[in-house]
Amino acid sequence: MPPFQLPNELKKFSCSPFSATFWSNLPAEVAMSPKTALLLLQMGGPDSLEAVHPFLMNLFTDRDIIKIGPAFLQPFIARRIVNKRAPKVEEYYRQIGGKSPIRELTEAQGEGLQQLLGEDFRSFVAMRYSRPTTIDALAAIKRAGIERVIALSLYPHYSKATTGSSVNELKRVLKESGAKFELTYIDRFYNHPLYIKALSEKVMQGLAKFPDRKDVEIVFSAHSLPQSFIEEGDPYLDHIQETVRLVMEQVGEGSHTLCFQSKASRVKWLEPSTEATIEQMAKAGKKNLLMVPLSFVSDHIETLYEIDIQYGEEAKALGIERFIRTESLNSSPLFLQCLADLVKTAAT
Numbered sequence: 001m002p003p004f005q006l007p008n009e010l011k012k013f014s015c016s017p018f019s020a021t022f023w024s025n026l027p028a029e030v031a032m033s034p035k036t037a038l039l040l041l042q043m044g045g046p047d048s049l050e051a052v053h054p055f056l057m058n059l060f061t062d063r064d065i066i067k068i069g070p071a072f073l074q075p076f077i078a079r080r081i082v083n084k085r086a087p088k089v090e091e092y093y094r095q096i097g098g099k100s101p102i103r104e105l106t107e108a109q110g111e112g113l114q115q116l117l118g119e120d121f122r123s124f125v126a127m128r129y130s131r132p133t134t135i136d137a138l139a140a141i142k143r144a145g146i147e148r149v150i151a152l153s154l155y156p157h158y159s160k161a162t163t164g165s166s167v168n169e170l171k172r173v174l175k176e177s178g179a180k181f182e183l184t185y186i187d188r189f190y191n192h193p194l195y196i197k198a199l200s201e202k203v204m205q206g207l208a209k210f211p212d213r214k215d216v217e218i219v220f221s222a223h224s225l226p227q228s229f230i231e232e233g234d235p236y237l238d239h240i241q242e243t244v245r246l247v248m249e250q251v252g253e254g255s256h257t258l259c260f261q262s263k264a265s266r267v268k269w270l271e272p273s274t275e276a277t278i279e280q281m282a283k284a285g286k287k288n289l290l291m292v293p294l295s296f297v298s299d300h301i302e303t304l305y306e307i308d309i310q311y312g313e314e315a316k317a318l319g320i321e322r323f324i325r326t327e328s329l330n331s332s333p334l335f336l337q338c339l340a341d342l343v344k345t346a347a348t
């Protein structure tokens with residue numbers, strides 16, 4: 001049998017060898033810097049239309065987010081799925097400017113955070129399925145001579161599929177490279193008072209765009225997840241529900257509902273779907289919807305394409321008169337203060 005070969009798409013992303021020599025040969029910019037590295041963990045996204053296929057290959061070959069058949073077959077099944085899915089997804093990215101803005105937005109969050117925290121900290125980004133990868137980020141930290149790392153997952157609600165996957169990747173790279181850092185993890189912040197305040201501020205700003213807030217239905221739309229994750233003990237749904245409860249406590253009276261978007265496979269995912277919810281609202285005669293994307297802290301395909309374009313057009317066709325989405329947190333000052341508080345607590 002010929003030796004197992006990585007599909008070409010994956011080779012493009014396996015950018016650095018996992019060898020002890022690679023790590024020991026990295027020159028430190030500053031010998032033993034006293035700084036702490038903030039390592040922002042995010043999903044990533046394609047930075048061009050050509051990068052959609054490799055991005056999807058990386059995602060569909062990650063068994064933390066999706067298990068398709070036995071492990072040794074997954075790269076081949078994934079390639080079939082991605083070959084079929086990529087043209088459709090490329091079109092979505094084309095409609096939002098030809099790429100995901102997630103890298104720039106995450107780097108801006110890192111810079112904002114660094115400014116709030118001062119000179120003792122330096123931020124780095126590790127994307128799970130695109131560049132800069134975890135290897136890129138750890139190599140940059142090593143080059144900067146930094147030994148202490150706070151890994152901050154930018155998913156507020158813990159799931160094995162998202163934060164779990166990024167943390168596993170980090171541990172894998174550390175193990176295989178032999179690199180040593182003093183590591184602290186921040187893996188959830190769904191109930192942090194400043195996160196709730198930042199989100200509530202966006203909801204209030206959104207409500208202010210309607211003539212009368214009493215007529216508005218607040219639709220919290222979280223990223224869906226296969227039901228099997230929840231059955232196996234994933235706390236994601238509990239975290240989402242708690243965020244909704246806490247935000248509504250701040251926002252005050254208001255008719256609201258929770259639904260789930262972006263189902264990506266045929267198994268049973270969390271319900272009701274956002275699409276079905278919008279349809280049901282329209283049938284019930286609602287005219288004003290405020291969409292609140294929940295699982296993401298920055299703009300990307302799920303907000304810019306799925307909510308703004310796809311659901312927006314569907315809502316209009318169904319007779320919804322005002323379909324408004326809350327702004328994503330991106331570099332909201334309150335949100336950056338939340339991240340800074342999380343880091344300060346972890347650093348002490």
Ligand SMILES: C=CC1=C(C)c2cc3[nH]c(cc4nc(cc5[nH]c(cc1n2)c(C)c5CCC(=O)O)C(CCC(=O)O)=C4C)c(C)c3C=C
Binds near residue numbers: 296
């Ligand atoms: C294959 C199964 C998937 C699971 C499970 C899943 C969970 C999940 N994802 C996010 C956040 C994001 N997902 C994004 C894109 C995206 N997600 C999947 C698949 C699963 N996600 C795919 C195939 C894609 C690519 C687009 C597509 O083909 O539809 C992104 C955006 C990337 C970007 O544009 O920058 C984010 C962010 C969460 C929070 C979550 C479960 C908790």
Ligand SMILES: [Fe+2]
Binds near residue numbers: 223262
């Ligand atoms: Fe996703």
Ligand SMILES: [Fe+2]
Binds near residue numbers: 223262264302
């Ligand atoms: Fe998605």
